[in-house]
Amino acid sequence: MSEPIETHAVDVLVIGAGGAGLRAAIAAHDAGARVGLVCKSLLGKAHTVMAEGGMAAALGHVAPDDSWQVHFRDTMVGGKLLNNPRMAELHAKEAPERVRELESWGAVFDRTTDGRILQRPFGGHSHPRLAHVGDRTGLEMIRTLQDRAVSLGIDVFMECTVTRLISGAHGICGAYGYWRTTGRPVVFSAKAVVLATGGIGRAYSVTSNSWEYSGDGHALAYDAGAELIDMEFVQFHPTGMVWPPGVRGLLVTEAVRGEGGILRNRDGRRFMWDYLPEDRRGEYAATDEEAERWVRAASRSQPTDARRPPELSTRDNVSRAIYQEVRDGRGSPHGGVFLDISYLPADHVRQKLPSMYDQFKELADVDITKGPMEVGPTTHYVMGGIRVDAETGATTVAGLFAAGECAGGMHGGNRLGGNSLSDLLVFGARTGAGAAAHAAGFPGTPYLDPVQLRVAERELGEPLERLDGEDAYAIQRDLQETMQTLVGIYRTEADLTEAIARLADLRARWLAVRAPNGRAYNPGWNLVFDMRNLITVSEAISRSARQRQESRGAHSRVDYPDLDDRAWGGVNSVVHRASDGTMEVGTSPLVSMREELRALLGGAH
Amino acid sequence: MTGPRQPGEAGRAVTVVEPTEVTAASGPATAGQVIEAAVPAEAAGATATLRVFRGEAGQDTRFEDFAVPVQEGMVVLDALHWIQGNAAPDLAVRWNCKAAKCGSCSAEVNGHPRLTCKTRLSDLDLAEPITVEPMRSFPHIRDLVTDVSWNYAVNRTIQPFTPPADLPQSEWRWQQADIDRLQEFRKCIECFLCQDVCHVLRSHETERPFMGPRYLVRTAGLEMHPIDQADRRPYLKELGNIGYCNITKCCTEVCPEHIAITDNAIIPLKERVADRYYDPLRWAWRVLRGRLPELPVGRELPVFPGGQPPAASADPQADGSEAAGTSPPERRDEPS
Ligand SMILES: Cc1cc2nc3c(=O)[nH]c(=O)nc-3n(C[C@H](O)[C@H](O)[C@H](O)COP(=O)(O)OP(=O)(O)OC[C@H]3O[C@@H](n4cnc5c(N)ncnc54)[C@H](O)[C@@H]3O)c2cc1C
Ligand code: SF4
Ligand code: SF4
Ligand code: FES
Numbered sequence: 001m002s003e004p005i006e007t008h009a010v011d012v013l014v015i016g017a018g019g020a021g022l023r024a025a026i027a028a029h030d031a032g033a034r035v036g037l038v039c040k041s042l043l044g045k046a047h048t049v050m051a052e053g054g055m056a057a058a059l060g061h062v063a064p065d066d067s068w069q070v071h072f073r074d075t076m077v078g079g080k081l082l083n084n085p086r087m088a089e090l091h092a093k094e095a096p097e098r099v100r101e102l103e104s105w106g107a108v109f110d111r112t113t114d115g116r117i118l119q120r121p122f123g124g125h126s127h128p129r130l131a132h133v134g135d136r137t138g139l140e141m142i143r144t145l146q147d148r149a150v151s152l153g154i155d156v157f158m159e160c161t162v163t164r165l166i167s168g169a170h171g172i173c174g175a176y177g178y179w180r181t182t183g184r185p186v187v188f189s190a191k192a193v194v195l196a197t198g199g200i201g202r203a204y205s206v207t208s209n210s211w212e213y214s215g216d217g218h219a220l221a222y223d224a225g226a227e228l229i230d231m232e233f234v235q236f237h238p239t240g241m242v243w244p245p246g247v248r249g250l251l252v253t254e255a256v257r258g259e260g261g262i263l264r265n266r267d268g269r270r271f272m273w274d275y276l277p278e279d280r281r282g283e284y285a286a287t288d289e290e291a292e293r294w295v296r297a298a299s300r301s302q303p304t305d306a307r308r309p310p311e312l313s314t315r316d317n318v319s320r321a322i323y324q325e326v327r328d329g330r331g332s333p334h335g336g337v338f339l340d341i342s343y344l345p346a347d348h349v350r351q352k353l354p355s356m357y358d359q360f361k362e363l364a365d366v367d368i369t370k371g372p373m374e375v376g377p378t379t380h381y382v383m384g385g386i387r388v389d390a391e392t393g394a395t396t397v398a399g400l401f402a403a404g405e406c407a408g409g410m411h412g413g414n415r416l417g418g419n420s421l422s423d424l425l426v427f428g429a430r431t432g433a434g435a436a437a438h439a440a441g442f443p444g445t446p447y448l449d450p451v452q453l454r455v456a457e458r459e460l461g462e463p464l465e466r467l468d469g470e471d472a473y474a475i476q477r478d479l480q481e482t483m484q485t486l487v488g489i490y491r492t493e494a495d496l497t498e499a500i501a502r503l504a505d506l507r508a509r510w511l512a513v514r515a516p517n518g519r520a521y522n523p524g525w526n527l528v529f530d531m532r533n534l535i536t537v538s539e540a541i542s543r544s545a546r547q548r549q550e551s552r553g554a555h556s557r558v559d560y561p562d563l564d565d566r567a568w569g570g571v572n573s574v575v576h577r578a579s580d581g582t583m584e585v586g587t588s589p590l591v592s593m594r595e596e597l598r599a600l601l602g603g604a605h
Numbered sequence: 606m607t608g609p610r611q612p613g614e615a616g617r618a619v620t621v622v623e624p625t626e627v628t629a630a631s632g633p634a635t636a637g638q639v640i641e642a643a644v645p646a647e648a649a650g651a652t653a654t655l656r657v658f659r660g661e662a663g664q665d666t667r668f669e670d671f672a673v674p675v676q677e678g679m680v681v682l683d684a685l686h687w688i689q690g691n692a693a694p695d696l697a698v699r700w701n702c703k704a705a706k707c708g709s710c711s712a713e714v715n716g717h718p719r720l721t722c723k724t725r726l727s728d729l730d731l732a733e734p735i736t737v738e739p740m741r742s743f744p745h746i747r748d749l750v751t752d753v754s755w756n757y758a759v760n761r762t763i764q765p766f767t768p769p770a771d772l773p774q775s776e777w778r779w780q781q782a783d784i785d786r787l788q789e790f791r792k793c794i795e796c797f798l799c800q801d802v803c804h805v806l807r808s809h810e811t812e813r814p815f816m817g818p819r820y821l822v823r824t825a826g827l828e829m830h831p832i833d834q835a836d837r838r839p840y841l842k843e844l845g846n847i848g849y850c851n852i853t854k855c856c857t858e859v860c861p862e863h864i865a866i867t868d869n870a871i872i873p874l875k876e877r878v879a880d881r882y883y884d885p886l887r888w889a890w891r892v893l894r895g896r897l898p899e900l901p902v903g904r905e906l907p908v909f910p911g912g913q914p915p916a917a918s919a920d921p922q923a924d925g926s927e928a929a930g931t932s933p934p935e936r937r938d939e940p941s
Binding site for chain 1 (some may be wrong): 661676677678679680683689690691693694696697698699700702703704705706707709713720723725746747748750757759761765768775776777778779780781784786787791792794795799826827830848879
């Protein structure tokens with residue numbers, strides 16, 4: 001390569017401009033660091049923009065007896081006690097402050113009758129807890145953070161994809177990537193790098209996630225030697241659209257159930273009554289009548305002694321229930337079940353769920369105020385991720401930090417709805433500060449190793465130069481097929497072994513992939529690097545899933561259908577790259593829990 | 606980055622891509638040549654022809670036709686994805702959510718500015734080719750992708766939310782009714798379709814830059830916030846040049862979020878600008894809190910880099926290409 005590569009020097013490089021990345025960038029900036037913020041799409045288009053239902057924080061505006069202690073307990077119970085307890089604690093304690101801060105930066109939340117931030121109920125949360133803006137909370141959040149970051153003068157590099165991290169004597173000290181518009185390479189030198197790249201949903205064919213969710217951060221960290229934990233825990237959201245085919249997987253927000261949506265099978269049976277876990281049945285309404293009283297009270301944000309409807313069970317449980325109803329032949333015409341909110345006044349539904357109303361009206365010709373929706377499980381979120389330190393977001397590699405969906409630990413075996421947006425704020429802020437502190441202590445200036453740059457450059461060029469070979473879309477189709485059928489909601493040893501073999505095959509095919517027609521805004525070429533990451537991440541998911549011989553949270557093994565606390569309680573799966581380049585999977589004990597926190601869990605542990 | 610695109614002068618070669626049962630991957634699309642795509646045999650049912658604007662800025666641009674198998678409920682973006690996956694892996698398209706939530710997939714479909722993820726094939730006449738072109742007001746990059754960075758530059762010139770310094774957030778109270786209007790403005794997904802159709806921006810004939818409807822909406826959202834303290838009227842008048850808007854409502858018509866851009870945002874802002882003391886309540890509030898509005902030192906708006914007003918529509922048959930089909934329909938240039 002003859003021309004010099006475009007290079008930018010920053011103190012903290014934040015990769016990802018969703019909620020976590022933006023919040024981290026703001027925190028690092030506030031700590032005095034010079035910050036660069038990179039994202040694959042245009043600014044403001046990250047996944048966070050799609051979040052609908054709300055962000056969980058124990059503000060106590062609707063339920064005065066809510067507290068961080070209850071939020072902590074709900075999070076741990078929902079996560080099947082596999083969460084990093086310190087993260088769950090910090091999250092529960094700091095979320096209210098972070099939400100208020102968002103309001104002080106201009107976010108305009110829905111209001112209670114006494115003029116404060118309104119909170120709505122969600123699955124697995126003991127109290128109405130989600131601060132929200134109709135069903136477009138993520139848009140409000142990303143716009144607020146984006147405007148804040150821009151007004152602070154943070155440098156944003158948009159439509160720029162990072163393909164490699166650069167390491168040096170003091171750990172990670174830079175990143176290599178390309179501009180999507182031109183395909184030209186760009187290099188960042190940085191004293192600390194924050195990964196905030198979101199999830200992995202594109203490994204599956206039915207998903208609520210966009211093209212961006214190719215597990216880049218997970219794979220970049222893994223390649224750099226960091227550990228990934230809990231990768232077997234992929235959340236299948238119970239309610240995705242199932243019809244028409246083009247929208248299959250598109251999310252139907254849990255807020256529909258939060259507002260009173262009822263799930264029924266083909267025979268009209270409200271089947272969730274049959275799937276409530278025995279030990280938690282007491283938390284749910286006993287009759288249709290009680291559930292309805294709860295809904296009426298909730299719709300007026302009034303306290304009630306009625307207990308919540310069975311549809312608000314945790315996501316893993318509702319997904320399995322729907323899956324079983326469909327499998328046993330009691331599904332709806334297009335392979336889902338019915339979700340009905342049309343028994344509530346049409347105006348109320350339109351006001352509370354405006355974008356769901358539009359989405360069904362415009363994409364499926366269904367008026368949700370008049371009849372039921374058809375829904376089924378869709379790949380939604382990855383609980384597993386890069387292992388981080390709760391206080392600072394530091395990974396196991398010096399100079400490398402992670403926050404948001406790409407970080408692991410916070411949500412354990414199953415994430416509660418609404419806990420992600422608050423996670424982005426709490427740990428985004430902590431990680432930005434942590435990275436800035438690391439950068440401040442960085443000795444001298446980063447040295448960018450030319451050998452690593454050359455390798456990175458070469459791998460970008462190869463697919464363009466190959467004269468024959470298949471395109472990356474073919475590999476994507478086969479990968480998605482593999483993960484969807486073999487590593488889905490229900491798993492078996494044989495399927496997982498088969499998946500691992502097929503992934504090895506796909507990796508071999510990937511090595512010969514071809515992407516003609518130049519670098520400038522060429523999605524076929526961009527996809528090549530996304531696929532490399534997805535193959536890595538899919539292997540991590542499959543290997544972790546095969547290792548965990550029990551069913552817990554979002555991970556359900558047909559061959560090991562029960563929770564096995566003796567063997568697997570308090571044990572995280574850990575994946576890392578062995579010195580010979582192969583993937584190694586093992587376990588490590590959970591971060592220990594302080595007595596005081598353990599006491600909060602009551603009988604739950 | 607690149608010069609303005611002039612669709613009217615686009616190269617006119619048309620490539621036809623038809624579904625066949627050939628399973629081998631196809632070669633690169635070369636202009637004027639019929640190429641075969643890998644299509645599953647069962648897809649050979651109803652098809653739609655997509656006539657897609659292709660090419661890189663500054664190079665030969667052209668329309669290419671693709672025959673795409675139609676599925677129930679399919680939207681234009683699905684068809685574009687089908688083309689990427691089966692015929693032209695390098696087709697440049699922006700998208701993220703596929704659910705009208707992110708504002709990435711804006712393009713002009715049969716001449717109408719639309720979100721492609723929200724445009725159903727069943728609402729179009731499939732007997733005719735469906736033309737898909739990039740937003741024409743912004744500099745072209747490749748295929749359906751344009752350079753929208755100017756919008757981000759305008760956004761930076763707007764004074765952000767400015768709450769009172771002496772009223773802590775814990776004391777903020779307001780009713781839902783006070784913010785309904787504001788929340789309408791904040792629904793904006795930044796698809797830039799309104800910027801694309803605004804004739805003030807399109808015609809590019811004004812002496813000074815105009816901020817455009819999207820940023821009038823954002824400013825309205827700030828100005829009407831119950832406790833915002835800033836006064837953006839001088840900015841709107843002097844730098845944003847709100848006066849250039851002559852209320853044609855083309856922006857409102859295309860807004861996929863159904864924001865009443867003109868009636869609810871622009872007209873009230875124009876009234877406020879016309880009479881700085883129009884809003885006696887706000888004024889009283891500021892006087893009470895002892896903070897009279899000061900003239901903010903606004904930053905100059907960047908010059909709009911957009912395209913020239915296009916000449917006639919490109920007609921793919923004009924220079925004897927082998928494509929069957931009619932020319933793209935009339936495009937809505939000027940306010941009607
Ligand atoms: C439809 C939907 C609804 C949801 N609703 C809710 C909800 O109501 N409540 C809730 O709490 N959670 C919800 N979630 C989950 C939540 O929205 C996400 O988990 C969260 O937004 C992830 O935020 P993030 O900051 O980690 O990543 P993202 O917002 O996804 O941002 C990732 C960023 O990283 C960038 N990036 C990725 N790879 C690279 C690379 N290689 N180089 C450069 N940049 C890169 C991307 O461009 C992007 O800017 C929902 C999710 C979906 C899909
Ligand atoms: S009303 Fe007409 S002139 Fe005014 S901003 Fe909208 S499109 Fe432009
Ligand atoms: S105001 Fe409407 S048309 Fe304009 S950018 Fe926003 S959503 Fe798009
Ligand atoms: S893809 Fe997000 S609006 Fe169309």
